Amino acid sequence: MKVMxxxxxxxxxxxxxxxxxxxxxxxxxxxxxxxxxxxxxGTNVEGDWxxxxxxxxxxxxxxxxxxxxxxxxxxxxxxxxxREQSMDDKIQxxxxxxxx
Numbered sequence: 001m002k003v004m005x006x007x008x009x010x011x012x013x014x015x016x017x018x019x020x021x022x023x024x025x026x027x028x029x030x031x032x033x034x035x036x037x038x039x040x041x042g043t044n045v046e047g048d049w050x051x052x053x054x055x056x057x058x059x060x061x062x063x064x065x066x067x068x069x070x071x072x073x074x075x076x077x078x079x080x081x082x083r084e085q086s087m088d089d090k091i092q093x094x095x096x097x098x099x100x
Contacts, residue, residue: 001048001049001079001081002046002047002048002049002079002080002084003046003047003048003049003052003077003078003079004044004045004046004077004078004079004087004090005044005045005046005052005056005075005076005077005078006042006043006044006075006076006077007042007043007044007045007056007073007074007075008041008042008043008073008074008075009021009022009025009042009056009059009060009063009071009073010071010072010073010074011063011066011068011070011071012068012069012070012071012072013068013069013070014066014067014068020066021063021066021068022038024059024062024063024066025043025059025062025063026038026043027062028055028058028059028062029043029045029055029059032047032051032054032055032058034046034047034051034052034055035047035086035087037087042074044087046086046087049079056073056075060073
């Protein structure tokens with residue numbers, strides 16, 4: 001099953017800047033060869049359910065390995081079985097309506 005998620009992984013107990021941890025998670029997604037788009041407060045990811053969830057787990061492992069004693073994660077996810085749809089398809093649909 002395909003899934004799209006919006007995820008925000010926040011390490012706790014590591015100070016104010018978290019860019020090092022964000023970069024580490026971005027590397028996990030790149031290594032997993034998952035389509036993803038970072039935005040100001042998280043990352044959108046799409047792919048096979050098991051592969052996406054394995055990458056989320058790996059992000060947690062990597063952030064802990066970097067020294068974060070705690071992590072809080074917010075995640076929204078969606079699936080559909082009536083047709084294939086990508087993140088770009090969803091964005092383009094809205095852009096088309098804005099252009100009308």
